[in-house]
Amino acid sequence: MTSVRVERLYKIFGPQPTEQVRRLDEGTDSADLPEGTTAAVVDASFSVREGETFVVMGLSGSGKSTLIRMLNGLLTPTSGKVFVDDADITAMSGRELRTMRQQKMSMVFQHFALFPHRTVLDNAGYGLQIRGAPADEINDRAREALGMVGLEGWEQRYPQQLSGGMRQRVGLARALAAQTDVLLMDEAFSALDPLIKREMQDQLLELNAQLGKTIIFITHDLNEAMRLGDRIAVMRAGRIVQIGDSEQILSEPADDYVAEFVQDVDRSRVLTAGSIADPSAAAPDGVAPVAATAPLRDLFDRIGRDGPLPVVDAQRRVIGVVTPQAVFAALSHRVEYEEA
Ligand SMILES: Nc1ncnc2c1ncn2[C@@H]1O[C@H](COP(=O)(O)OP(=O)(O)OP(=O)(O)O)[C@@H](O)[C@H]1O
Ligand SMILES: [Mg+2]
Structure with a gap:
């Protein structure tokens, strides 16, 4: 199988592209590069x-x-490397x-x-x-x-x-x-x-x-x-x-x-029982567990009827408890981002 790795990849369209990479590296904002320059990819690194x-x-x-x-x-990068299977x-x-x-x-x-x-x-x-x-x-x-x-x-x-x-x-x-x-x-x-x-x-x-x-x-x-x-x-x-x-x-x-x-x-499709389970809460007795991978939307009926539910991993070990309050909080959560 093949993996793909990218190291400090840049692609600048416009005149003197390598010079613009140097300026970006020194902290110049993309918006302050000369007219006719587009910094299309800037300092991208990741591995797949x-x-x-x-x-x-x-x-x-x-x-x-x-x-x-x-x-x-x-396309040839302005600078940086792309490895496909280490080549x-x-x-x-x-x-x-x-x-x-x-x-x-x-x-x-x-x-x-x-x-x-x-x-x-x-x-x-x-x-x-x-x-x-x-x-x-x-x-x-x-x-x-x-x-x-x-x-x-x-x-x-x-x-x-x-x-x-x-x-x-x-x-x-x-x-x-x-x-x-x-x-x-x-x-x-x-x-x-x-x-x-x-x-x-x-x-x-x-x-x-x-x-x-x-x-x-x-x-x-x-x-x-x-x-x-x-x-x-x-x-x-x-x-x-x-x-x-x-x-x-x-x-x-x-x-x-x-x-x-x-x-x-739709947070109810993406967030799972495992992600909001409280590991320190005591699991309720005699209540059928839900899988950690279950999306919250699949819990609504059960949690409304049975209250808190034990959450189990793939080996069916209990990893925590989901409560109606936790589901509600996760779904109503508004992301507040503050500029650092
Ligand atoms: N050959 C080129 N010459 C000059 N500028 C280019 C060239 N190709 C792309 N650009 C510019 O680089 C920037 C990134 O373009 P790109 O096509 O990679 O964006 P994208 O995320 O794929 O957008 P879209 O969602 O519209 O497909 C844009 O500002 C685009 O105008
Ligand atoms: Mg595109």
Whole structure:
């Protein structure tokens, strides 16, 4: 399996980019750089673990696409390093980069990027075709991938005969057929209707429970980020301002920008019994426990009826107690962020 690590990554658009990196390093504010300069990614460092779904979230223009394009070498960083399996891709030649991409990373785009005059099957097999795989193998793997995304029977159709959701499934099948460890998904579901989007999210979660890929997923939709991400990196004006899991982002936002983002999140879906359990309280006798991973919304009925509930971990050991008061406090919690 493949991991991806980024060290002090910068991408500056405009004249004398390295000079601007130096100025940013010395503490100059991005807003004070010369006219015509955009600091699209500033001092980004993180590592994505093997098999992890790592979401990058932020408003439009915050640098998400620029960041993801540096991860597979489509864009060259102004400074900093990108390691894919411990190989520094910023030191690779164009040819080495192409090979690395073909073997390790596939990308799924927002607008599908399908070829209108190719069949669904040929679109799904495209990644294999450009790397010169034998025709039989391309066919088998493209068919298999189309099956995984629920498009069996559609192989001989053309993209314009498909709905938006189905087209994006073809895009996903193309990435899966390439059998790379890493999937890069840039707003892959953003153009879809809410219901279809949710279906695609479910399908990705389900597929990845089997495939265990390393996924780097970009979105500006926080609910999507929280559904899909093992961890979420929040970007603001080129900088990563916070990295954490959903609960950390929700309960300890790093600044006012993150706090504003999380205001509209349905906390009852994200916060779990485990996160608000009181470990020092005595567990009530004779009350059936709830799992630490249960979202608060699943506790409402029981807690209304039974009162405090014991919370158990995966080994069914009691780790604490949730009380109606704690649930109420967690859900009504307004994040107050004060500038330090
Ligand atoms: N090739 C380029 N030349 C100059 N500026 C660029 C270039 N590409 C991106 N930018 C600028 O860099 C900043 C970050 O852009 P980027 O596309 O990475 O943002 P994003 O977070 O992906 O936004 P969106 O959600 O709209 O896709 C923006 O200000 C953008 O205008
Ligand atoms: Mg973008």
